[in-house]
Amino acid sequence: MxxxxxxxxxxxxxxxxxxxxxxxxxxxxxxxxxxxxxxxxxxxxxxxxxxxxxxxxxxxxxxxxxxxxxxxxxxxxxxxxxxxxxxxxxxxxxxxxxxxxxxxxxxxIEFEKKESALGGPQSRYEILDFLGIGGFGVVRKVKRISDGTLWAMKKINISKARAKGEDKMIRNECDVLRQVNHPSIIKLGEVLETRDFVYIIMEFISGGNLLRGVRLANEHEREIHKQELDTLKEKMADCVNKHKVDEYNVLEEKYLNLKEEIDYTAFSEDVCRLIVKQILEALKYLHSKNIIHRDLKLENIMWTGKNYEIRVTDFGFGRVVGDDFIAGTICGTTLYAPPEFYKRQPYNGPKADIYSCGIVLYNMICNSFPFDCSLSPSELARAISEGKIIKRKKLESSSIELIDLLNNMLCVDPEKRFTSEQCLNHEFFKRKHEASSSLIEISKPAF
The missing domain is CATH 2.60.200.20 (Tumour Suppressor Smad4)
Incomplete structure (x- = not known):
């Protein structure tokens, strides 16, 4: 054969x-x-x-x-x-x-020949490493043969997406990317289409996504404090052997407090400031062009591998709208969705993006979502609708400015929630302050 x-x-x-x-x-x-x-x-x-x-x-x-x-x-x-x-x-x-x-x-082999003849990328790009998999197909690194530059190629079975009524999302992403040009938004190379497939050639980003970055930051935090935790455990064991109950209780409380702080810690405020400012600048640009993202999350923010530069990606739910647009369709990932989603209310698209960005910022600080994810779906929806945000220990040592910014980004009332411009003008981005121990009590609106 x-x-x-x-x-x-x-x-x-x-x-x-x-x-x-x-x-x-x-x-x-x-x-x-x-x-x-x-x-x-x-x-x-x-x-x-x-x-x-x-x-x-x-x-x-x-x-x-x-x-x-x-x-x-x-x-x-x-x-x-x-x-x-x-x-x-x-x-x-x-x-x-x-x-x-x-x-x-x-x-x-036969597929490559047919696709190349129909205008696919096979004759112009060398297909390289696996980068990931999305809802519509595989993403691989490719090298453009004419100049040796590296790109990311998303291969999508458009005929299958069409049969499911999901081809609109693919068109949305292509349409949005063709209209935008911003340093913090992924750049489109070209779109190649054959009878059954669409190939989206995009800027290659080498650093992975922000979710991976948050996890790595938390692993680093655990490594830093490993010796301290191990020492406390040894002292606790010694107290058990010597029946020192009071001393054991003191050490146990110290151990549990430290472990909780480590478990719910990721980036420093300075790093968060650098990253979230870029995200907000990208959102301000998109919103100025009447484009809403509708699926902003850690997985859709990529590291470039250069310092703390990021790119906002994945515009499958993105949409170009009019100035008076009020959305009625729930899109995106539910844990990043604003309270108005759960209340089944029409929502302001740009304000929904800001809320999602607030969830991203909370994750970057606390290595977790601001809600109790162990709740049942109905209880979780109620908690989000009512703005019942968890007061993580990490927030007790965070700056007043950070807490206030989070309050205004995660505000339950979309009318009172900040715009991207208001966020960028916030004191959090202007100067550093000493941390306060009473922030949670001061900041009542959301926390």
Whole structure:
């Protein structure tokens, strides 16, 4: 049988695997794979080509002991999972076994030929590393052949999106990106469209998203205080052995207070100031052009890898509106949605973006959402509607200016909630102040 596909190896030190059989076994036993890692099974998974009517379908089946991941998601053992061109296949856990796992990009040769002939990116871009997966398709790093510049390519099955009535979101993103030009907003390279697919070529951002940044900042905080916590635990254990109840209680309270502060700490105020100012400047620009984002969240804010520069991304819910626009459709991610969403009220789009930005800022400071996420959906909706924001310990040592800005961004009443311009003119961005221990009591409106 002729060569119909390739597993292009994305892990240095390993080779590509040609796909020729109807069912191709992948693992240590297949000499074509040249795999010697003992944690990878002799027969780890199979790649199958199958004809269903006039359509060619590809499947991957995991038969391993230690798991197979497709686009960084573990697939169930013995389950046949459909594959599409440029999907990422990883043998072993890509998160926990980075040094041992091997990753491949699945390439459907016939698909590449057809898409290239129809105006796709295949002849102009070299397809490289896996960057992520969204609701509509895979995102990969690509290199423009003409000049060697790096970009991010979002591959979207537009025919499937159209069948689900979701193609409008894709058009929205393209329309918004074509209209904007701001240093803190992701830049559009070009949009290529074939019969069944849309390829959005965007600025490549190397630093990951802000959610990852918050998690890394918290991990750093934990590392800094690890020795202090361990010492307290040792002293507590000693108190138990010596039956020193009063001393144990004092140490336990100190330990729990410190642990709570560490658990709910991410960035410093200075770092938050640098980042949130860029987000607000991007929102001010968008709102001045009557564009609302409607899905602002940590995952949609990317690091450039240069200092604290960010880019606002993912305009699938974005919309160009008139000056008097009042939205009636709930969009975006619910934990970032303002109280008026939960009250089923029409809402002011720009003010909804500001509320979402306030949730982002709270996360950046406290490494958590401002609400009790263990509540039932109805209880959580009520808490958000009523502005019942949790008073994290970290906020007790935060500046008056930060607390006041959060109050005005997370204000339940959208009429009283700040605009992007009011936020940028706030004292928080103008000068530094000493922290106060009585901030929560001073700032009553939201906290």
């Amino acid at each position: 002729d060569l119909w596909g390739i597993l292009k190896c994305m892990t240095p030190g390993h080779k590509d695997i040609p796909l020729q059989k109807w069912i191709e076994p992948i693992g240590r036993a297949n000499k074509e794979c040249d795999i010697h890692e003992p944690n990878i099974s002799s027969k780890h998974c199979t790649i199958e080509k199958r004809m269903i009517g006039n359509e060619t379908i590809f499947f991957i089946t995991d038969v391993s002991s230690n798991g197979t991941w497709v686009n960084h998601s573990l697939i169930d053992k013995l389950e046949q999972v459909p594959l599409t061109c440029y999907d990422e296949i990883t043998l072993l856990d890509p998160n926990l076994q980075k040094k041992k796992c091997i990753s491949y990009m699945f390439v459907d």
